[in-house]
Amino acid sequence: MRKIVALLAMLVLALALAGCGTEKSETAEKPSAPASAGSKVLVVYFSRADENTGVGYIEKGNTCILAEMIAEKTKADIFEIKPAKSYPKEYKPATELAKQEKENNARPEIVGQLPDVQKYDVIFLGYPIWWGDLPMAVYTFLEKENFSGKTIIPFCTHEGSGISGTEGYIAETTKAKVLDGLEMRGSVAQNSQDKAKEEVMEWLKKLGY
């Protein structure tokens, strides 16, 4: 009788071990799917050219440069958030207007046919840091669309503030899943584009692109 119980116990143990083994090797062998697999990607950005801090007068905004790199690598559609009323070309008056808009929690009008966010799974959202926040026109865009069930990946350019609290503001506004963003000095994006590209590609690689 004892022999039978011992044999049964060994059999149960052997089956349990075999089960564990299968599960373990399945997990170990299954390659983790990249974040990009099968997902449709949109790059949306806001960027201002003309005079800016650290770069002087520029023809293409700092964030725009990163947006184009990201769209090219991820083969994404791209959309620029354009305010109906452009900002002054000079830096100081532009900062004053942006400050007023932030203080008034304004929603500046934006122009152009908005993209249908429902067609995408992942939205890279690019913007400069303005007064430690998103430019108010980015809120205008975010509030016009429905991001429920979407993943937003922020990227920003700044001149010292870093990404500030903007990932949290985006999450609050959209209720989307918001991943950790990329932050880069605008002067690096503008004046050291090889270095900027390397950083962007490394970041995209970590995200699975």
Ligand SMILES: Cc1cc2nc3c(=O)[nH]c(=O)nc-3n(C[C@H](O)[C@H](O)[C@H](O)COP(=O)(O)O)c2cc1C
């Ligand atoms: C209106 C305005 C406000 C800004 N506020 C900040 C700020 O709070 N913190 C910061 O680090 N940089 C600030 N900057 C610098 C921009 O974030 C930086 O130059 C950025 O790269 C500009 O990107 P863009 O060329 O895509 O517009 C500000 C620039 C402007 C024009």
